[in-house]
Amino acid sequence: MTFDAITAYDEAFAGKPAHVVDHVGRTQPFEVAQWSSAPDWVDRELFIDPCDDATIDIGCGPGRLVAELAARRIPAMGIDVSSEAIRQTRIRGALALRRDVFGAIPGEGRWAYALLADGNLGIGGDPVRLLRRLRQVLTDGGVVIAEVAPSGTGLVREHRRLRVDGRLSAHFEWAVVGLDAIDEVAERAGLQVVATHAAGGRHAARMERA
Template sequence: MSIATTTFGAGGAEPYANALRAGELLYLSDTRARSTTRVTMDVSRWNADADAADLSLLSRVTGPVLDIGCGPGRMVRAAMDLGMHAVGIDVSAAALEMASSLGGSFFRGSVFDRVPGEGMWQTTLLVDGNVGIGGDIPNLLARCRELLAATGEIVIELNADPDHEEHYFAEVADSHGNRSDSFPWAEIGLDRLSLMLDRLGLQLVQFWELDGRAFCRLAKTR
């Protein structure tokens, strides 16, 4: 299984791995404006138990669940606690090392490579900004659609601004100034996402907001 070299937080001084282990902040920036932080990420939240917004998401889905970009595994663990079969996939060895301590099933790789159970997943998750993976949202959603069962759904965490859409090369830095290599990334809000759904064979099932976070569920139309 091949693993892309330009993935979230990889390379350079490995700030993502360091921040995960230390539970520190990460700062994501556009490489065109390196000094400007676009997003501040509280990595300690990824290491913690699922919060109310996470659980609001899981209360709306059924398994089996594939958490794409699962990080240290909190969503997989929470889904399992709710009685669902759940599996996590991530390219980060450090994240999966931490996830393995929770029990459950995790594997290292890219969603664009061969994934176990293709065409059988009832829910694929793209939370914590993971709709940005690969920097090409239509391509990522098309791939997620391939992984779903006929009645399956994609659940996405969106940008809170419905008219927001950005595609760019990003890097992350930790609080000590260590930087990753650059990687393709993207962000999108509900209205901009809705414009691409028809051509992807997807439809909006539900949208909700909680604790400053925005989510939607998408289902196949054909």
């Protein structure tokens, strides 16, 4: 028996064993422990240190990035569809709201940075649509910093499910964008990749308006 994906995220963030299942049945861990820990040096180098002004973290999860930004006195807010993720982010002392990125977001047009860490460029299964949405959220000179997969991945769009404590969620749309595909994706969204950075085996692309 399936259950809805948001409930699955809530239960996973609450600590139940969870895996991501792709459209052909391959599984990978849902890395709640990593996302719930303090930011490591890679998080800081790729996503935290570059932000010196108002920052919104899309799909903030338990809030390790937005909490660190807040601790540095950077105006920051996280959004996530999971109420459990928002609860944990607030416990860390950070501002967080339960929001869908494609719905209304406070401060639209006034955020200087938007973060898409931990593969969140895949939210909604259409990265071009997501980046176009972030153009509306950011200031005219705003910056998207998005984690991307290694070169050779291309652009993959798929249906995923979460397996939480042995139960499968309903399908949801997801995407994976590699270094070799991010320039084209950004261009289609009206953005341009102005820099890429690698640290600890992870990769991030910095995008601004074209």
